[in-house]
Amino acid sequence: MGDGRAVGEGFDRSAQDYDEILVHNRTGARRLVDALPEGDYADVLDVGCGTGFVTEEMARRFAVARVTGVDPSEGMLGRFRARVAGLGVDATVVRAGVHDMPVPDAAFAAVVSGMAFHWFPDKPAAIAAMARRLRPGGVLGVLASARGTDQEFLEVLRAVRPPVPAPWIDVFGQIQRSADEVAGYAEEAGLEIVDAWEERRVRRTTPEAYIARIAAVAGHLSAEMDPEEAAAHGERVAAGIAAAAGPRGFEYAFVKLFLVARRPG
Numbered sequence: 001m002g003d004g005r006a007v008g009e010g011f012d013r014s015a016q017d018y019d020e021i022l023v024h025n026r027t028g029a030r031r032l033v034d035a036l037p038e039g040d041y042a043d044v045l046d047v048g049c050g051t052g053f054v055t056e057e058m059a060r061r062f063a064v065a066r067v068t069g070v071d072p073s074e075g076m077l078g079r080f081r082a083r084v085a086g087l088g089v090d091a092t093v094v095r096a097g098v099h100d101m102p103v104p105d106a107a108f109a110a111v112v113s114g115m116a117f118h119w120f121p122d123k124p125a126a127i128a129a130m131a132r133r134l135r136p137g138g139v140l141g142v143l144a145s146a147r148g149t150d151q152e153f154l155e156v157l158r159a160v161r162p163p164v165p166a167p168w169i170d171v172f173g174q175i176q177r178s179a180d181e182v183a184g185y186a187e188e189a190g191l192e193i194v195d196a197w198e199e200r201r202v203r204r205t206t207p208e209a210y211i212a213r214i215a216a217v218a219g220h221l222s223a224e225m226d227p228e229e230a231a232a233h234g235e236r237v238a239a240g241i242a243a244a245a246g247p248r249g250f251e252y253a254f255v256k257l258f259l260v261a262r263r264p265g
Contacts, residue, residue: 026053028256029114032143033057035195035260041110042066045133047098048116050076052083054143058112059087066090068108070101071116098126105132110139117144117182118175124185131189136265140191146198146257147176153214153252156240164233167221179257191261198257204249207241 033054042065046055049069058064067089069080077093084091094101098113098120111130120126130140154172157164183196205213211234222230241250 025115026057028143028258029054029057031199031256032112032114032141032258032260033061035258036061036110036139036141037194037260037262039109039137039139041139043108043110044068045103045108045111045130046070046080047101047111047113047130048119049080049093050114050116051079054112054114054141055080055084055089056087058110059089062110064089066092068092068094068103070094070096070098070103072097098129101129103133106135108133108138109135110141112141114143115145117142118177123177123182124188127182127185127191128189131186131191131261131263134191134263136263138263139194140186140259140261140263142182142257142259144182144257145176146255147178148200148253148255149176150252150254152244152250153210153241156244157237160233160236160240162236164237165221165225168233171218171221177257179259182257182259183261186259186261191263194260194262196257196259196261198255200253200255202251202253204246204251206249207238207245210241210250210252211238 039062041058041062044055044058044064044067046052046067046069049055049071052069055064055067055069058067067084069077069084069091071077071080072095074095077095081091081093094103096102099122111133113130117123117126134140150172154169157169179196179198183193186193244250
């Protein structure tokens, strides 16, 4: 899966086209924010803030006055700055990962994280790090890719010959968790669960669009490979996706997990 720096550099390369390619993430962000309990969320910490789609939804629903966006990708932080500039919110950006973010404890009414948690290396520690930043009574909201996502793609990868690099397959077990597992991490961090659930969608898209999505979110997995070798593997994977596609395109399942939890107090 790589460290936070490698992930950040991967998203640097996809930042410009991220919103267009990952349009479904905006729908998930709205579902997450709409599930948060009513409250005064003037101070928000957005961890793995990306281009700012969760912060935008927070500003839509709540009277957010100040937001701190944390992300290891400078490219993503640039997009975040541009988006937040139009929201009338006082914004601070911090280039860091969740495990080393230099932001104060017990300082935020809400901590949110949209479609980044699955890339955090130590997931229980990541939840604990976010929980520490909540004020008493503050709310944590997490949206992430859940166990079962892209299993059809995994089957294609397993069938490719010569075999694809092992990290391309192993990453599924490293990044994916269930909503119940993440809720358990939150309870271990001292939070009370408000809600935790999963939503499964079956989607169909062209092989080209599917491959573009994978490249946008997981390009860092090939960053240290020889470019020609990576390209050759990519060509075989693309052929496998095309062969698996039906008349309506390549069909795959996407499972999103949602967590809403509160710090007692």
